[in-house]
Amino acid sequence: MKAITIPQPGDADALVLADVPDPEPAPGEVRVRVAAAGVNRADVMQRMGHYPPPPGAPEYPGLEVSGTVEALGEGVHGWAVGDQVCALLSGGGYAELVCVPAGQLLPVPHGTSLEDAAALPEVVSTVWSNVFMTANLLPGQTVLVHGGSSGIGTMAIQLAREVGARVVVTAGSAAKLEACRQLGAEILVNYREQDFVEEVRAATGGAGADVILDNMGAKYLARNVEALAPGGRLVVIGLQGGAKAELNLGLLLRKRGAVIATSLRARPADEKAAIVAAVREHVWPLVEEGRVRPVVHSRHPLADAPAAHRELEESGHIGKILLTP
Known part of the structure; x- marks a missing residue:
């Protein structure tokens, strides 16, 4: 098969299309012929040498795909050759074929195209596990989403x-803010011109945000804690603004707040399977009813993976960027 390899870490041109051995499904896995793969910030970090795949994961980048089941490993039940699926991966999505544990498969939702379904698994699993399963966002509460026009933000x-x-x-x-408004955001903050702490306080009568989903890390840590409501939960899922910062524990204590840092890629397979099952139960009906949808900005052929990465790094996109083998 053909896959995107990284012979040497570096800029976008470090991504090289090459012929590699076809993967064989291990017990409990299925092999998927890829129709499309989602492009994520984690892929850029891997390309640069900062985010190696976890042990046992394919060495090629790519954390989510859609496609057709081509082969079943020993002990797989509930799936059949020919099923149209999308999948959450630990790696390997930038390829024509990929093997994935059966517990990380989802059916392509009715009303969603096979290609567009590749825009769902990573972002939906990230949002559902962090905002709802971990931070327990409830009706009537306020959530602050940094990077609202990103794939994760739009979801x-x-x-x-x-x-x-x-x-x-x-x-x-x-x-970007207008796109967020059309998806349902009520308070729009241009971080280049406005202070999000002040805007959150103004919008909540001084209370603050009950949940904050943050992709910046160190750069926003102090202000995120300031923006929390009493009992608020800050969930850090990215480090685009650095990994080290000073935390005012006194302020956090007074707010009875929590700072939670999580990642999805390296979680054990059983945890991923539980998240995927929750997504199928709670989110898939919303997608099939048309109430929630993947937001796809652009598509690139697999061979043009460097162009897809450059587009992601330029940060002009709204929603997801896809690769199509």
């Missing part, structure tokens, strides 16, 4: 809206 807005939460977003342009 977080829609799911928070569906549970009856009030959504505040940050983004860096009027066009």
Whole structure:
């Protein structure tokens, strides 16, 4: 098969299309012929040498795909050759074929195209596990989503809206903020011109945000804690603004707040399977009813993976970027 390899870490041109051995499904796995793969920030970090795949994962980048089941490993039940699926991966999605534990498969939702389904597994699993399973966002609460126009942001807005939460977003342009508004965000903050702490306080009568979903890490840590409501939960899922910062424990204590840092890729297979099962139960009906949808910005052929990475790093996109083998 053909896959995107990384012979040497580096810039986008470090991604090289090559012929590699076809993967064989281990017991409990299925092999999927890939129709499309989602492009994520984690892939960029892996390309640069900062985010190696966990032990046992394929060495090629790619954390989510859609496609057709081609082969079943020993002991797999509930899936058949020919099923159209999408899948959460630990790696290997930038390829024509990929093997995935059966517990990380989802059926392509009715009403969603096979290609577009690749935009769902990673972002939906990330948002559902962090905002709802971990931070327990409830109806009537306020959630602050940083990077609201990203793939994760566009999904977080829609799911928070569906549970009856009030959504505040940050983004860096009027066009991105307008896209967030159309998805259901109520308070729009241009982080280049406005202070999100002040905007959150103004929108909540001084109370603050009950949940904050943060992709920046160190750069926003102090202000995120300031923006928390009493009993608020800050969930850090990215480190685009660095990994080390000073934390005011006194302020956090007075707010009875929590700072939670999580990642999805390296979780054990049984934890991923539990998240995927929860997504299928709670989110898939919303997708099939058309209430929640994947937001796809662009598509690139697999051979043009460097161009897809450059587009992601330029941060002009709204929603997801896909690769199509």
